Amino acid sequence: MTPCEHVPTLLPTEIVVRDQDIIGGYTTDFRKKYVGQSPALLRPRSTEEVAEIVKLCSRHGVALVPVGGNTGYCGGATPDGSGQQLLISLQRMNKVREIDADNLSITVDAGCILSDIHKAAAEESLMFPLSLGSQQSCQIGGNISTNAGGVSALRYGITRDLVLGLEVVLPDGQILSNLSPLRKDNRGYALHQLLIGAEGSLGIVTGASMRLFLPPISRVTGFLAIREISDLMPLLAKAQQYTGEAVTSFEYISDTSLELLLAKKPELRRPIADPSSHYVLIEAVTSSPILPLDHAMEAFFEDGMSEELVTDGVIAASEQQRNDFWNLREHIPEGEVLNGGSVKHDVSVRSSDMGRFIEMGSSLVERYGGGARLSIYGHVGDGNVHFNVLAPQGVDASAFLEKVSTEVSPRIYDLVAKMEGSFSAEYGLGQDKMPLNKHYGDPIKRDLMNALKTVFDPQKIMNPGKVVPTRIETASEKEVSCL
Ligand SMILES: Cc1cc2nc3c(=O)[nH]c(=O)nc-3n(C[C@H](O)[C@H](O)[C@H](O)COP(=O)(O)OP(=O)(O)OC[C@H]3O[C@@H](n4cnc5c(N)ncnc54)[C@H](O)[C@@H]3O)c2cc1C
Structure with missing residues (x-):
């Protein structure tokens, strides 16, 4: 038995799912681009149970992949193909812990579905403004971990602007409880901000305090x-x-x-x-x-x-x-x-460059020829556009798109880089955009990210292979060293 198979045997049976029909819903990403494997899905009922799971994983050197609603676009919640990573879902941790109407704040479990938070706020005649096409299934823990933007960011900000405090289970199993819904709190580093957009690589978000607004x-x-x-x-x-x-x-x-x-x-x-x-x-x-x-x-x-x-x-x-x-x-x-699908480019440039980017990007795709179709849309008010390339009708879409991703995408990303924009506006790095980060990312920032990962997660058990590159021990190495 490998450590990854062993850890679930040490947990209460009620929180361990081994049914591959259920697990199968989590081992493929939303876009069906990544397929992994896992022997078990863990469904804790409380922050303490999350901490217990993480402590066991830390003790046995087992990798954990947090999954929310599995609506992310970068394969961030998909385990690798080794079958030696455990999935953890907070779907049972879905309670609203507190609404403080006078403080315009809400504190929730991280497994709450985004649309349920909308309903809870509305019941108090208030509003939580984060709004995405996936809101009926994505979880606030996933939104926080991807720093989701959505359709109201222009007025209310992105997730980072809405979060006041977080409760996090760190990779050694300690609980960092920083759920204070204060607007002003300058007691040193804003550590919770590091967890926002970390895509599960620094810890598991178990609770969040967030801003509410008056409803329209x-x-x-x-x-x-x-x-x-x-x-x-x-x-x-x-x-x-x-x-x-x-x-x-x-x-x-x-x-x-x-x-x-x-x-x-x-x-x-x-x-x-x-x-x-x-x-x-x-x-x-x-x-x-x-x-x-x-x-x-x-x-x-x-x-x-x-x-x-x-x-x-x-x-x-x-x-x-x-x-x-x-x-x-x-x-x-x-x-x-x-x-037939598309090659997606979720990019951002300065709002003042948006028109120029769309024009130059479009002529770049036109020059490539072959009848490629362009679907361009998005939250341009935030400087964010989805610049997606489709195959022409009547051709083998997958072969065409494969060529687009090797021959056209680099030119689109070069254009974005020339305009000092971002190759990942909304969706994060996950596993999908790691090569782009290696090519276009700032090397000093990459070094600091690696250093932070080591401080938080020296064993590299939290969502390995996402956001920062990491080599974890192979399953057989672990088997020798951990049991
Ligand atoms: C129709 C549609 C519309 C969308 N529109 C938008 C949009 O407008 N703006 C936008 O930004 N995104 C959008 N998305 C992408 C996606 O919905 C968001 O990225 C969303 O925030 C992901 O939430 P999730 O719960 O599904 O997370 P998942 O996909 O399950 O996970 C995403 C990442 O977060 C990590 N994670 C999940 N839960 C936790 C946790 N509790 N603690 C630590 N890490 C965790 C996972 O490991 C993974 O790395 C859209 C997706 C779809 C399908």
Whole structure:
């Protein structure tokens, strides 16, 4: 028996799952790009049980892979193929521990599903603003560990901005309890910030205190056709000015992204009848009962039309129409899958460079030729765009995309680097972007990350092979040394 098989035998049987039909749901990543193996999935019921598991793993030198909702795009939650890594899921740790309405804060178990946190906040007439297409299944522990962005980051910030304190089980099994929901707390290093975006490589997040906000009282959502890609950011600036920075979402959607989706889902409708090359889904909210947001948005819209930044548009007249707009935006990744999949580039540049990046990247793909299709969309208000390349219809998509990833992707990433942007805007490094980090990442930062990993996790048992490169002992080496 290997140490990895041995550790589960030391745990209460109720928290160990060995059924490979269940485990199989966690050994392949969301995009089905990575497939691993694990002999057991551990489902602790409390922070103390997590600590017990981690202590045992530390004692026996067994690697642990935390998995949340398994919606990540970089294979961060997928074990390797050795069958010698244990999976740990916090799905049973899904309680709201406290809502302090006066302090505008919520403290939760890390296994809470994101949409359940929305509901809990709403029951107290408050709002938790992190919002992603995967919110019905991703867990807040996963959101924190990937530092998720989402569709409201423009106004409320990314996860890093929303977290006030964390409870973490460190790789030696100690519990670092820093759940204080204080807005100001300068007692030395903000260690919890290191865990945000660490993708499970420094410890297991078991609880979080986070900021809440007043819920919107009015909301205006528009779907606009825009003239030129270079008009994107001037348009956002205008919207911010008219609404007093009430814009929460500013999502770019290329016509190709829409076309790909509508071709496969004819039940969905174009919000604007005349096709345009570029669209923006814009949403602004206010929690003020007296500020006339609808007037501000109408004035913005009229100004945009008169300056010919906006060529057409529609403001949602009902909740249903708003949902229809968002439905289109959220199903774009599915549209790509239904059209043979894509090579994804989740990149960010300065907002001021966004138009130029999209233009230069598009002509780069055009020059490559072969009929490659480009699906471009994303949270451009945050300087983040999904610049995805699809195969033309009628060719072997997987062979074509393979060539794209070796021949086109490097040029796209070179362009991003030249613009001092990021090759990973939202999704992290996981195992997918480790080679990119080696090529484009700052070597001094890489060294510091490796050093931090060693301080937190000298045995390299926490999610090995993700975020920082590591060589852990092979299963047979462990077998000799640990039992
Ligand atoms: C339809 C769709 C839309 C999406 N939209 C967005 C978006 O707008 N913005 C965005 O940023 N992402 C988006 N994503 C990506 C994904 O949903 C996010 O990265 C999300 O935060 C992952 O959460 P999860 O619970 O599924 O984590 P998982 O995928 O299970 O895990 C992600 C990483 O976190 C680690 N981890 C999980 N739980 C813990 C824990 N408790 N402690 C320590 N480490 C842990 C895992 O080991 C892994 O490295 C989208 C995905 C889908 C499928």
